[in-house]
Amino acid sequence: MRSVLILSVVLAVILGAHAYSATWGKAKNTDYQLLHQVEIRYPIKNNYWNVNINYPASGVGYYNISAIYVYDNFKNSSGASPTLYSGGPGYRFATINLKSQVNRGINSTVVIYGK
Numbered sequence: 001m002r003s004v005l006i007l008s009v010v011l012a013v014i015l016g017a018h019a020y021s022a023t024w025g026k027a028k029n030t031d032y033q034l035l036h037q038v039e040i041r042y043p044i045k046n047n048y049w050n051v052n053i054n055y056p057a058s059g060v061g062y063y064n065i066s067a068i069y070v071y072d073n074f075k076n077s078s079g080a081s082p083t084l085y086s087g088g089p090g091y092r093f094a095t096i097n098l099k100s101q102v103n104r105g106i107n108s109t110v111v112i113y114g115k
């Protein structure tokens with residue numbers, strides 16, 4: 001059992017690193033889901049997408065963010081790489097940047113929890 005657990009953790013780390021998903025912070029089961037946003041962009045020839053996701057859309061929100069999860073829905077190493085530009089866990093706002101690869105689009109899901 002233990003070796004299976006360790007193996008799956010190792011696999012998750014490897015897959016995570018290649019799938020361009022990211023996690024900041026940790027959500028508790030009493031936290032609210034503050035945002036669930038799917039960002040879709042179609043490939044641009046010889047160029048890439050650079051997209052900022054702001055939570056809330058402007059200013060500072062009511063809830064204290066506990067965790068941010070970004071899932072790359074491509075799951076094949078061709079997705080956008082996520083960066084936390086500002087805010088995040090412990091703050092009431094966040095800006096997450098999604099930078100796609102050249103000639104490749106974006107299909108990433110951003111989920112934010114807080115309380």
Ligand SMILES: *[C@@H]1O[C@H](CO)[C@@H](O)[C@H](O)[C@H]1NC(C)=O
Pocket residue numbers: 040073074107
């Ligand atoms: C984005 O990913 C989701 C989940 O895999 C999929 O259902 C959806 O069709 C994808 N959309 C595009 C435009 O690729």
Ligand SMILES: *[C@@H]1O[C@H](CO)[C@@H](O)[C@H](O)[C@H]1NC(C)=O
Pocket residue numbers: 074075076078
């Ligand atoms: C990755 O998956 C997406 C969606 O299924 C597809 O459009 C894209 O061509 C794939 N990229 C590579 C490098 O296989």
Ligand SMILES: *[C@@H]1O[C@H](CO)[C@@H](O)[C@H](O)[C@H]1NC(C)=O
Pocket residue numbers: 064065090091092
């Ligand atoms: C947000 O929550 C964290 C973790 O519970 C806490 O340390 C921090 O002080 C809180 N920040 C605000 C602005 O309430």
